[in-house]
Amino acid sequence: MKRVLIGLLGTKMDGGTEAWRWDRWRPTVSLFQHEDLAWDRMELLAEPSFNILAKQVADDIRMVSPETSVELHRTDFGKDPWDLEKVYSVLHDWSRGYRFDPENEEYFIHITTGTHIAQISLFLLNEAGTLPGKLIQSSPPPSGKFRNPPPPRYAVIDLDLSKYDQLSTRFEREQTEVLDFLKSGIATRNPTFNRLIERIEQVAMRSKAPMLLTGPTGAGKSHLAKRIYDLRKQRAGLRGGFVEVNCATLTGDTAASALFGHVRGSFTGAQKDRPGLLREADGGLLFLDEIGELGLDEQAMLLRALEDKTFLPVGADRAVTSDFQLIAGTNKDLRAEVAAGTFREDLLARIHLWTFALPGLAERREDIGPNLEFELEKYHRNHGRAVSLNKEARTHFLKFAEAVDTPWRGNFRDLNAAVTRMATLAPRGRIRPEDVAEEITRLKESWQRPERGCEVARHRLPDDLLETIDPFDRVQLCYVAEVCMRSKNLSDAGREIFSVSRGKRAVTNDADRLKKYLARFGLCFDDLR
Structure with a gap:
């Protein structure tokens, strides 16, 4: 893949036309002085007022790296180069207009030159993906006395944090x-x-x-x-x-x-x-x-x-x-x-x-075990008394708690109350199987609700009958049974059940209709009464 460098002209650090400019560190030019860095193209962004300097830097790059082509781009930041909104907008528009070819070219964004505002803008555009590539930072050679002066330095920064194992793990x-x-x-x-x-x-x-x-x-x-x-x-x-x-x-x-x-x-x-x-x-x-x-x-x-x-x-x-x-x-x-x-x-x-x-406790039955331990720890913190369940008691409680027909109507409040009661009554801080059995009975009683008429009537009907009829017939039959249970006679029950359809019949005999309906299921009015 071709390697492309994108960067801003350093109006101060990159400057100089005298011969001694080669004796000092210039951040943009220095990136072409590394033997392990080969660039196919340089996209140099410069403000129009520094056009002469930009051409000088471009010529110096070609001198150091003849195989590199340098393209100059005019970027006008206006009168205030510290205006974040303006600088970001100009760089954003340039990035959107540039024809990137990531399948064939690898891009590096130089963030050493330019104002801090321009560097921040380049960073944000890179992070957003508008300016794709890796960030590269150049720096001068270390100071000091050396027999062979070391070359300038550079560092590549890839914002794809998934590639940094320690950062990703952290x-x-x-x-x-x-x-x-x-x-x-x-x-x-x-x-x-x-x-x-x-x-x-x-x-x-x-x-x-x-x-x-x-x-x-x-x-x-x-x-x-x-x-x-x-x-x-x-x-x-x-x-x-x-x-x-x-x-x-x-x-x-x-x-x-x-x-x-x-x-x-x-x-x-x-x-x-x-x-x-x-x-x-x-x-x-x-x-x-x-x-x-x-x-x-x-x-x-x-x-x-x-x-x-x-x-x-x-x-x-x-x-x-x-x-x-x-x-x-x-x-x-x-x-x-x-x-x-x-x-x-x-x-x-x-x-x-x-x-x-938030799901109720009955929808999170696999979480009852961890929450049971949490409630025991909370009881310890609140009451200063450590309580635990022995293995048999824990197995007994979880078998009941995780069963699909355990309603947990009060959700975590029920679980908290159950643990509080068992922990309070546990002798020597140890909840036993008999303590769990007592609590299960207590929970079941707290979940009981007064039965509605149809539910009461359901218990009057034979179980083998209910199992052999379709669900919608079951609902209808339970309703008919409930009406019969609270009616004085067959005629009263029939009049209530057929109160709408009876007005559409020339001859009304509600008692007979009801008697025939019950007979379909082998039932009679007196059985339900």
Whole structure:
């Protein structure tokens, strides 16, 4: 492949027309004085006011390296060579207009000459891929007394960090540390959740836009929001605090006051000014859990605060400012709430840029084991008492916890409660199989719900019957059985079941129709009663 050098004319260091110019180091010319560097072409960028100097440098390059062709390019940076916007634009336009041939040519960008602004621009264009190639830095020979003076030096910098094993390993290690931090050090195994955490890490470090965490109650939204705040404070320079509020607790006239503050005398009981949670979060992060519970008026005020960083406290006639970052949490489908008119569509659009759906514990059964250990460690930290499960007890608990029919209705709150109870009752800090069995019974009882009519009726029907009919027939039969169970007689049940179709019949005999329907399944009304 041909080797091409792209560089700016050094108006001071490359200068000189006297014969003694060869006695000093000139960065551009020096790159052609290395035996291990052979250049096919030099693209020399120079401002028009230095045209004579540029031609002199081009001639010197040809003298040192006759096999190299030198092309001069006019780059006019204007009156202020320190104007980043202007310099970058000129170099960007030149790069876009240059016909690169990466399949046949290898490019090197010289970043020793030019102003610091020009060097930064070259670096940014190279990093963005607009100016492809490797960066090359030239430097004078080392100073000192030498019998044979050493040649000038150079260094090639390839911004493809994947080629640097130590750097790549370091970055991977740092990213792993960040992901572990967001996961509280839990070695989660669920691939969907792990990919979700990777995306959250990228957004948390690169964007200040609102984030929306969705998922069932107890999925860990609040805990994750706090970890995101800690990460941003450590690595993104977040200076303010973490303010958390459950919007379900903000009701009535106090909701706006709690969020946006109020001035003294704005309503009965307002005996002094109140800053409000948004002002407390200035410079920090505000976590609004269950944001779907906010009233429409508060939603409108929040939207303005997000867009303008300003809002009016209750009773105030002058707006105040607060520059906060927002994370919202909800267990509702906010799109359905918008359709129902209980949530503002414009607010949803504002907070929906980065939405992450946290799975419930039942969707992450392979993570129950690592989370079990985490909960035991947390109990130790909080209570100063180390507790563990013996092998049999652990196997028994995980067999139950990871079973597909274990609902985990409260998600991680249920797991936390289970570990807390077992650890508290464990004799001598050791959870036994009988302790696990007792806790399993307790969990099952907590998950029981009063059965609905159709579910009760289902238990009145023979199991072998339900197994031999199609699912849609099963649903219909359960409904008919439920109506029969609470009706006084066959006629009353028939009238309710056939309340619509009976009006379209010339002769109505609801009891007979119902009797025949039940007979299809070998049932009668008295059996269900």
